[in-house]
Each structure stands twice: as C-alpha cells, then as structure tokens.
Amino acid sequence: MALGPYQSFIVTSYALVGAVVALLIVWIAVDYRRQKARLRELEASGITRRSGRTATDMS
Amino acid sequence: MTLIDLANPTRFLSLTAKVLPWLAGATAVLLIVGLYQSAMAPDDYQQGATVKIMFIHVPNAWLAMFVWGIMSVAALGTLVWRHPLADVAAKAAAPIGAAFTFLALVTGSLWGRPMWGTYWEWDARLTSVLILFLMYLGLMALWRAVEDPSRAARAAAILTLVGAINLPIIKFSVDWWNTLHQPASVMRMGGSSLDRAFLVPLLVMAIAFSLLFITLHLAAMRNEILRRRIRTLQMMQAGRPTV
Amino acid sequence: MRLVGRRLRCVRGGREVFSDLDFSVLSGEALAVTGRNGAGKTSLLRLIAGLLVPAAGQVAVEGGSDELTTAEQAHYLGHRDALKPALSVRENLSFWRDFLGGARGDTLPALADVGLDHIAHLPAAYLSAGQRRRLSMARLLAVRRPIWLLDEPTSALDAAGQALFARLMDDHLRLGGLIVAATHAPLGIAVRDLRIGGPA
Amino acid sequence: MTALTALIRRDLHVALRVGGGALIGVLFFLTVVVLMPFAVGPDLALLKRLGPAILWLGALLASLLTLDRLFTADHDDGSLDLIVMSRTPLELACAAKALAHWLAAGVPLIVATPVLGLLLNLDGAATLAVALTLLAGTPALTLTGMIGAALAVTMHRGGLLLAVLVLPLSIPVLIFGVAASNAAISGADAFGAPFSILCALSLASLVIGPVAAAASLRHGLD
Numbered sequence: 001m002a003l004g005p006y007q008s009f010i011v012t013s014y015a016l017v018g019a020v021v022a023l024l025i026v027w028i029a030v031d032y033r034r035q036k037a038r039l040r041e042l043e044a045s046g047i048t049r050r051s052g053r054t055a056t057d058m059s
Numbered sequence: 060m061t062l063i064d065l066a067n068p069t070r071f072l073s074l075t076a077k078v079l080p081w082l083a084g085a086t087a088v089l090l091i092v093g094l095y096q097s098a099m100a101p102d103d104y105q106q107g108a109t110v111k112i113m114f115i116h117v118p119n120a121w122l123a124m125f126v127w128g129i130m131s132v133a134a135l136g137t138l139v140w141r142h143p144l145a146d147v148a149a150k151a152a153a154p155i156g157a158a159f160t161f162l163a164l165v166t167g168s169l170w171g172r173p174m175w176g177t178y179w180e181w182d183a184r185l186t187s188v189l190i191l192f193l194m195y196l197g198l199m200a201l202w203r204a205v206e207d208p209s210r211a212a213r214a215a216a217i218l219t220l221v222g223a224i225n226l227p228i229i230k231f232s233v234d235w236w237n238t239l240h241q242p243a244s245v246m247r248m249g250g251s252s253l254d255r256a257f258l259v260p261l262l263v264m265a266i267a268f269s270l271l272f273i274t275l276h277l278a279a280m281r282n283e284i285l286r287r288r289i290r291t292l293q294m295m296q297a298g299r300p301t302v
Numbered sequence: 303m304r305l306v307g308r309r310l311r312c313v314r315g316g317r318e319v320f321s322d323l324d325f326s327v328l329s330g331e332a333l334a335v336t337g338r339n340g341a342g343k344t345s346l347l348r349l350i351a352g353l354l355v356p357a358a359g360q361v362a363v364e365g366g367s368d369e370l371t372t373a374e375q376a377h378y379l380g381h382r383d384a385l386k387p388a389l390s391v392r393e394n395l396s397f398w399r400d401f402l403g404g405a406r407g408d409t410l411p412a413l414a415d416v417g418l419d420h421i422a423h424l425p426a427a428y429l430s431a432g433q434r435r436r437l438s439m440a441r442l443l444a445v446r447r448p449i450w451l452l453d454e455p456t457s458a459l460d461a462a463g464q465a466l467f468a469r470l471m472d473d474h475l476r477l478g479g480l481i482v483a484a485t486h487a488p489l490g491i492a493v494r495d496l497r498i499g500g501p502a
Numbered sequence: 503m504t505a506l507t508a509l510i511r512r513d514l515h516v517a518l519r520v521g522g523g524a525l526i527g528v529l530f531f532l533t534v535v536v537l538m539p540f541a542v543g544p545d546l547a548l549l550k551r552l553g554p555a556i557l558w559l560g561a562l563l564a565s566l567l568t569l570d571r572l573f574t575a576d577h578d579d580g581s582l583d584l585i586v587m588s589r590t591p592l593e594l595a596c597a598a599k600a601l602a603h604w605l606a607a608g609v610p611l612i613v614a615t616p617v618l619g620l621l622l623n624l625d626g627a628a629t630l631a632v633a634l635t636l637l638a639g640t641p642a643l644t645l646t647g648m649i650g651a652a653l654a655v656t657m658h659r660g661g662l663l664l665a666v667l668v669l670p671l672s673i674p675v676l677i678f679g680v681a682a683s684n685a686a687i688s689g690a691d692a693f694g695a696p697f698s699i700l701c702a703l704s705l706a707s708l709v710i711g712p713v714a715a716a717a718s719l720r721h722g723l724d
Contacts, residue, residue, distance in 0.1 A: 206425075
C-alpha cells in the first residue's frame, strides 16, 4: 500500500486516533476497577445501602 | 426493557453488564472491517492517499456533534423529566465527546496541511468545531468545580442546552464573519458526490465509531453510577455516630 | 511558665473594644474569658495570638522559650476550622502537623483520640460541623504547644464531644499546658474567670 | 523545609482535585486566544505578527484570574491565621504558595502555548520563543500578582480590585516578554537582552513579591 508523499501525515493521524481511543478505554477500565475496589472496601467495613442490597450487587 | 425500567440504576447496571461484551465485540469487528476497507480504498485523483485521513476524520467530526446532541437530550432529561440516569449520562459523555472533538480537530489539521498548506485556518467549519471543543472543556470544568453531582447536574444541563442552541448560531456567525474576510475553504468531499469506493468504508467506519462511543459511554456511565454509590456510602459512613 | 497581658488596649474599626486589661495565666491553669457579645473575647484571643496588634500594652510569655514569640508557642482554635474540603480527614491533619512542625509519624492516634479514625480517608467535605471541630481539635494533639487559645471551642459539639474535649483540656493542663478560652458555656474543667466588658 | 513542602503539596492537591481551579486558567487562556481572531480578523499574516502579544495578554489575564483565590481561600477557612502564627517565616510561606500556584496554574499555560501557536500561525521557532519567554516571565506575573492578592484579602474585596492593583505592576513583564518573543521571531534585534531583563524581573519579583505580600498580610489581618 503506497501512501504517497504525505505518508507521515496519514500514519500520524491514524496513530493519534488509536492512541486517544486506547487512552479512553484504559481510563474507563482503570476507573471501573478503582470504583469496584472502593465499593468492596466500604462493604467490608460494614456499610450497606438503605435497601439492604449490597452495592456491588448487579442483579 | 422499557425506559421506565432503565430509570432504575441497578437494572441499568445489570443490563450494561449483559450488553457491554457484545457491544465491544461488534465495535471491534466493525473497526477491523472498516480499517481494512479504508486501507483498500483507492486514492483520490486530486488528494492522492491523503483521502485516507477522511475515514477517521469524518466519523470523529460526526461524533463530536452527535455526542453534544446526546448530552442535550440528557440535559432535557435532567431538567424536564428528572430522569435519574440523565445527569449520569450527560456527565459520562462529556470527556468522550471532548476526545472525539479533539481527534476531529487534529486529524482535520493533519489533513489540511497537505491540502491547504497550513495546519490551521480560521475557516468557518474549523473554528466552530474549535469552539465546540472549548465548550466541552468548559462543561467538564463545570462538572469538576462542584463537588455535589446533583447540584452540578442542573448547571451543566442548562449550559449544555444553551450550547446546543448556540452551536448553530456560532456556526452561522462564524460563516458570516469569515466570508467577509476570505472565502471559506471548500471541503471537496461533499457527502452526496462521494464515490462508492469511499462511501462504503466511510459508512462502516462511522458506524464502528458510533458503536465505540456507545460502548465507552455505557461503561463510563457504569463508573459514574458506582462513583455516586461510593459517595452516598461514604456520607453514610461519615454520619455514623463517632465512638 | 506564665502568660501575662499588661494594660492591654484594643481598638478595632476606630472603636475601643477594651482597655487597661490585665491578666495572667500559669502553667496548668485555664482562663475562661467571658462577657457579652462584642465585649472583645475574640479580639483578646487574637491579640494574644499575634493576629491583632494591641493599641497599647503587651502580651508576654515568662519562663517559656526565649527564641519563640507567644504566637509560635500557641495553638489557636478559631471559629473557622482551617480545613480544606477537598482533602481527606487524614491529609488535613497531616498537613497541619507537618506545617506546624509536629513530630513525624502516624496521625491516626490523634484522630482516634477525637473519634475520627474510622473516617480518616473520607474527604473533609463530608464531615458535619461537630466532626470538623473534632478534626481541628486533633491538630492540638498532633503538634504539642504549651498555650491553647480557644474561641468558643465547644459550640458545635454534642454532649459526648464536649466531654471528650474537657478530658483533652484536662490532660493538657496536667502536662503543664495553659489554656485561654473565650466561652459562653461551661467548659467542664476547673477554670478561673476573666470577665471583660463589664456586666452583661 | 518540611513545613514549606507540606504547604506546596497541600496547595497543589487542593488546586488539582475536584473544585480546584488550576485547569480553569488554561481554559480561560484558550478561550481568550481563540476570541482574538474574531476581533482582529482571520488574516493569518496579521495573526502571526500579533501572535506573541496575543499569547502574552492571554497568559496575563489567565494568571490574574486564578490568583484571586490565592489568599482569600485560606483566609475564608481560617488557615491563613495559622500560617501567619506559625514558626515558618511568612515570607517563605508566601513564596511557597506562589510556587504552588505557578506549578498548578502557570505551567499549564506554557504547555498549552504550542497548540495556540499553531492556531495563530506561528512557526516552530516562534512558538518555542514565546513558550520560553512565558516560562521566564510567568513567575514574575504570579509573584507580583501575589501582592495584589494579599492586599485583596486585607481589604475584603477580591476580583476586580485585584485586577486594578496588579495590571499596572505587570507592564514591564509584558513589555519585555513580547519584546523578547518578537526579537526571536524577526531575528532583527538580539533576543538575549530583553530575555535577560525578563529573567531579572522574575528574580527581582521573587524577592519583592513574598516580602510585600507578607507585610500586607501581617498588617492587614484582623
């Protein structure tokens, strides 16, 4: 695949989009783990929601 | 599963848990197909290979506006219907929308450099997208500035709606402002005049990016719901009698 | 050591708040400054803390450190809690401990003394007024200073909090500290009264 | 030293956490610079010529905007009383607060400069020159602005009064900052002379700023 004289521009834009999207995914995944861990910590210390269900309960 | 059911954050979480893997998978498949097709697409007779930037630029630009639209609907949900998930949706969408807007600007500028000979032109379309980007950042700053999310939600909702009304105005005023000084740069790729060889990969990429947004948005909403639960639990913890 | 004020005169906003005020507090002694609103209780504390300059007279510490000013040997617990809502309970306390030159080490014991150790990691924004006051009190424990200047120290505290604070003040006095407190309510410890501004 | 590092760390934490204003300054900077072409027109040649001036003005206004809360926040929650009373010299505490403010609010402006340089059609060397002058000059803005912030506390008036007090003080910084950037761009004049003066201004304000701020805090408390 020949990209012509402006190859670097094309490659840079694709790489940048890839990088930013990857960053978004990583951020959201890390955030999810952190929130989960903190919820578990809170539950371990005996705090529950008023409804009596556990906060990590997904069902 | 109706909208009423979705109002319950716990139901929403369980639905998200079921749907997310499928969405992520579909996004990945479509992205791969889209990237393959973009790579195989022929060169444009005028732009050469740089036309390939279009396949990622246009979906990002489309999402930049689409996400603001989603946030506007969510803002209505906050202000009018008081839907409990509306401000969660609005807050979670803002950073993702800002990222897509940023990418639209950068890929546009990388496309513009070989085509127009400059990275940046104070052209109507570019300028209004830049202002959109600034508005995203302002909205994120607003969310960050107020510690209590339900109070921040109303302010952010109003700002989002004003921004939604303002965007076309900005677009037109910028058009008017700029044409006084210099002719607007013509985007050669008009949607309708596009050749099938470009149109198909572009559409696939657009759908793939939209799916990507929905996946990220649902995941970010889930994080936000958990964050609020933690906040409530911590407040309860603080309120327990000290021994 | 002894904290003395001689012929103090305080003028604020062109109005004389009090004049010719004398007092003296010994180690192990607590002075309760009483008087009607506007009599200058807070002003007196701020004069001692060096936050206000007296129009006449002086405040001195006898038998304390020669190199340090009165303010530098004192803790001031004012109306405002000097807490940052964005920082956690523990971060707030360890900042003041480091900034005021307290001994390095865990801040948890001091938090436990005021009954906040179970929420050490929470942002101070989540605390109630009484809890914020308790956190400010922890500052007095984390850094040792002989002189405690307390402005309405028990105002936001519940009965348990007041009893706790009385115990802490008692400990401080027994270790040779001295206390000057502006107050309306009884502090729960043996005090000497200093009434300013005439009868209420 | 522990006391000062603790103060710097606290101020940085407060600025960067939820509710902190560190990034608002950058956002303001971006917005001001983006507004400029609407006022002067999208003529790239003109923007290129005005670029350093626009960037400097934007940085000046942005650093002013965030300086407002430098002492008032501590005054409002009572921290300032304890800082004044402490064994740490107030001058050093002021300098530490200025450093923390510069790290949280000044450095992001410098980081944002290359992007804005692109928008204003400045080439790489010119953008670098502006960023360099901002790096040398923004400490002076923070440190002189701090005097105004301290005065604003003692007068119980923030915001606009601060602007009125501080803007005239920043004129020399503005002159030499823009002069140095323009010299680097045109290449006609020597870059060194105005740049050295800019650095000298920052160093001088490093001495004057904390001393003046501490003095006005000490005399103005009540």
